[in-house]
Amino acid sequence: MVPVVVGTACATGRTDIIAWRAAAAMVVALALQVGTNYANDYSDGVRGTDSGGRRVGPLRLVGSGLVPPRAVKRAAFEAFAVAAVAGLALAIAVGWELVLVGALAIAAGWFYTGGPRPYGYFGLGELFVFVFFGVVATAGSAYIQEEQLSGLALGASIPVGFLVTALLVVNNLRDIPGDTASGKRTLAVRLGDIRTRWLYVALVGGAAVAVPLVAAIGDRAAATLAFLAMPLSLRPLSAVIRGDRGVALIPVLADTGRLHLWFGLLLALGLWISG
DSSP: OHHHHHHHHHTTTTSOOOHHHHHHHHHHHHHHHHHHHHHHHHHHHHHTTTTTTTOOSSOOHHHHTSSOHHHHHHHHHHHHHHHHHHHHHHHHHHOTHHHHHHHHHHHHHHHTTOSSSOGGGGTOHHHHHIIIIIIIHHHHHHHHHHSSOOHHHHHHHHHHHHHHHHHHHHHHHHTHHHHHHHTOOOHHHHHOHHHHHHHHHHHHHHHHHHHHHHHHHTTOGGGGGGGGGGGGGHHHHHHHHHTOOGGGGHHHHHHHHHHHHHHHHHHHHHHHHTO
């Protein structure tokens, strides 16, 4: 949701916002997120990654045995189908290049933990999250309005991408012991505990540093309203820096999500006001 709102706000001041395109982009973003979550649940579950009492976070459907794997897999495909239909409508209106982008996004959602060589198991999850849930979602939402890529939209996608990536980083930080035991070589497992914590700090700090740069790119000074969200970063940053582990990192995940939401909404508001 947040990247779509920010991307749409980037387009204000240059063209009239086409409401149905913004709504369709929202459907695509939400359906991709839901589909990816179900796909992750299914693939980790059938691989046994969440079994053996290794799971620290929220209950997983397949790993816990609550739902048959085929039902979760079907739910993932249904969510991806919703994203594909909404994306196809946008492609017809804007350009067929969106079909390729959409196909890549769906593939990225499935192969994060699915397929014979899931990239999430090789430390590439954070990169793909930054690209697809940050850059593509934000700049793509502006593109479907303006029908061109702008420096402002690309710039705004950076801090949005940093914060959505921070969500995955703290999630994988929490799961380092279980992922190590199951052979899931996430970036956090590869970096180790300490360096993963500093990566989280760098991503949150990088989002703040990027705000004045975004404001300068589009000459939209009000984009600095995003700074008002940064106090929300103090609690999760403190927890990560002091070394909280396991279940103690679950609130950090919620706090990071809250920071991402308010940062994005305030950034979008500032972009819209000064558009």
